[in-house]
Amino acid sequence: MAVPLALALGSTLASRTGGTVRDWLRAIFRRIRTILTPGESLIEQSVTGGIWLTLLNITGRAFQILTVVFLARLLDPRAFGIVGSAMLVITGLRRVSKLGLNDALIYNESENVDPYLNTVWVLNGSRGILLGGTLFVAAPGIAWFFSEPNIEPILRVMAIGPAILGLRNPSIVYFKKDLNFHKQFVYDVSGDAAYFFVALAYAMFDPTVWALAFGYVARNLVRTGFSFVLSGYRPWPSIDVARAAEMIDYGKWITASNVLNYVSNQGDDIFVSWLLGSSALGFYQLAYRLSNAPATELAHVVSQVSFPAYSKVQDDPETVRSAFYRTIRLSMFLVAPMAIGIALVTEPFVTGVLGEQWLPMVVPMQLLAMYGLLRGYLASFGSVWRATGNQDYLVKVQLLTIVLIAIPIYPAAVRYGISGVAMVIVAVYAFVMTPVDMYFAVEAIDGSFQRLAKEFAYPLPAAGVMGLVGLWIQRVITIAPLLEFVLLVVVGIVTYAVAVLAIESQIEWGIVDEIRELTSFI
Structure with a gap:
């Protein structure tokens, strides 16, 4: 939503070039008040x-x-x-x-x-x-x-x-x-x-x-x-x-889901602290928190907005279905480049910002960034289940997740430490839980599995191009870690934007139209 806000402010400034600075500031504040006042x-x-x-x-x-x-x-x-x-x-x-x-x-x-x-x-x-x-x-x-x-x-x-x-x-x-x-x-x-x-x-x-x-x-x-x-x-x-x-x-069902959600999402933390100690937990939790920051924040925004919104139209299945697809499209448009970008900049960020004492978290953080990609995709699934009266899906999904993670986590942790724990989490979500969640989502909205898969896949080529350009920069340019981090972020944003426009011109993705429509309300 920050992009439409910037566009709106930019258009306001452009229309006031003949006025005074005070006029510009008043126009900006009026526009901000309009934007931030609910319709x-x-x-x-x-x-x-x-x-x-x-x-x-x-x-x-x-x-x-x-x-x-x-x-x-x-x-x-x-x-x-x-x-x-x-x-x-x-x-x-x-x-x-x-x-x-x-x-x-x-x-x-x-x-x-x-x-x-x-x-x-x-x-x-x-x-x-x-x-x-x-x-x-x-x-x-x-x-x-x-x-x-x-x-x-x-x-x-x-x-x-x-x-x-x-x-x-x-x-x-x-x-x-x-x-x-x-x-x-x-x-x-x-x-x-x-x-x-x-x-x-x-x-x-x-x-x-x-x-x-x-x-x-x-x-x-x-x-x-x-x-x-x-x-x-x-x-x-x-x-x-x-x-x-x-x-x-x-x-x-919400209570049961919360219990199981805790075990599936924090059970690995408990296990790491119990088996590998407090220092290992410090590395693991910080790696998780930073790598999943975009997915966590997106999931928070999506669930806070979409659940009450879906609830208001719960008696109109077509409206719920259409809103759900559009939410997935926008979520993936934002999460895909963030997840791949985090994996790319992890090492220069940790070295240049946190310090070398935190280097053991680099590999787990890169792995967990891929988990963040999947979490961002699945962020709105729970909201649509709750709004359509299918709270039991939350419980079923979390229970299956717990069982699948519990089986391989001990040998993986013993052999590979916190990197092994991260690998188990990513593998379970990538190969089992994402397809299962998609199946339940289709059931809840009477939708299309193929449509959900397409919305997931659309931004991946653009994010992949961004990642390849970043890898090339890391290979040919040697600079201080903090400068490398800043350079990769700037180049990544520009590359992703260009790649998205190129893809949009070739296929019927619809993301540009979605952004324009959102901007029109601002």
């Missing part, structure tokens, strides 16, 4: 929501990258691994206990869900306090499991986080339900900024693992505070048993 139609709301979420994820990712870049220089991989192990436990308990309440409210066809909010607040608050207490009590046993005694005090401090977050204002569900993502932007970015500044400030004073722990607590505290600042609704502790049962009944 009345669903597609206008979705486009505006996508812009806000893109801005959100760019800003959030910028804070995360800054955090990684600065703290990777101040802290060692083991510090990241210790907090990573603690976060695995916290995330696991949150997933296991998640009731799917927000999903139930978004799916609810009623525009006003205020009668449910007090019940949601009581359930979420009770859950948060219970999680915090469980983490505090279980900390010694968790430290023993990971063979890392430093996890115990860290986890007991971080246990405050879930308790605080459980008390946030439940009316934040309207940010997503009504596609009001400008408020979601403030809510999320405030937490990311708090994490960055608190963690960095502490690390400069005391470069230890505690910097990451206090950053986590600060993020949850600030987000909870902003949830009340951004909404006029004030919850009161009361519970409606009938409404609670209604939400929990809808969310039961």
